[in-house]
Amino acid sequence: xxxxxxxxxxxxxxxxxxxxxxxxxxxxxxxxxxxxxxxxxxxxxxxxxxxxxxxxxxxxxxxxxxx
Amino acid sequence: xxxxxxxxxxxxxxxxxxxxxxxxxxxxxxxxxxxxxxxxxxxxxxxxxxxxxxxxxxxxxxxxxxxxxxxxxxxxxxxxxxxxxxxxxxxxxxxxxxxxxxxxxxxxxxxxxxxxxxxxxxxxxxxxxxxxxxxxxxxxxxxx
Numbered sequence: 001x002x003x004x005x006x007x008x009x010x011x012x013x014x015x016x017x018x019x020x021x022x023x024x025x026x027x028x029x030x031x032x033x034x035x036x037x038x039x040x041x042x043x044x045x046x047x048x049x050x051x052x053x054x055x056x057x058x059x060x061x062x063x064x065x066x067x
Numbered sequence: 068x069x070x071x072x073x074x075x076x077x078x079x080x081x082x083x084x085x086x087x088x089x090x091x092x093x094x095x096x097x098x099x100x101x102x103x104x105x106x107x108x109x110x111x112x113x114x115x116x117x118x119x120x121x122x123x124x125x126x127x128x129x130x131x132x133x134x135x136x137x138x139x140x141x142x143x144x145x146x147x148x149x150x151x152x153x154x155x156x157x158x159x160x161x162x163x164x165x166x167x168x169x170x171x172x173x174x175x176x177x178x179x180x181x182x183x184x185x186x187x188x189x190x191x192x193x194x195x196x197x198x199x200x201x202x203x204x205x206x207x208x209x210x211x
Binding site: 033 | 076077080081083084130131132133134136208210211
């Protein structure tokens with residue numbers, strides 16, 4: 001699943017480790033989400049959305065949403 | 068909010084990902100020690116390292132959901148490392164049983180039927196399962 005987490009993180013000038021600290025996950029988890037290797041769970045996706053004050057759909061791009 | 072020393076930090080969670088590489092190396096050398104014997108002391112150190120890191124990897128709750136996802140993959144690989152040799156042995160035993168039944172029918176020599184002895188080296192299987200766990204974790208974490 002594509003996402004713009006890297007862009008949002010860059011806008012706040014956070015490192016992966018800093019974002020990981022805010023979300024209670026590891027730096028590797030942030031890296032895996034940003035590179036699309038790992039899709040976060042729903043609770044983590046909500047946590048990310050709340051942190052960046054956006055809707056989940058604005059952060060994560062569901063490829064199948066159109067069809 | 069008061070400081071709680073039990074709550075895992077980002078460093079604690081990242082440590083799990085560092086641990087997987089140590090565990091992979093330890094389990095690799097532990098497995099190869101079956102084929103290329105090392106001293107008893109080295110073997111015990113490798114055994115202690117592999118088993119303690121594996122126990123921490125499997126039962127610790129101080130990691131994050133990404134690691135648990137990788138751990139699931141590792142568990143699948145470890146189970147496959149146990150099941151595949153069992154399946155192969157089972158299939159071979161069917162062939163062996165057929166041979167012995169055929170021999171019995173041809174010769175009527177019942178003493179030839181003495182049961183199928185499947186000897187699966189448990190130590191090798193355990194070493195393979197340990198290595199397969201980390202191979203699965205590393206494979207999933209590196210796969211694009």
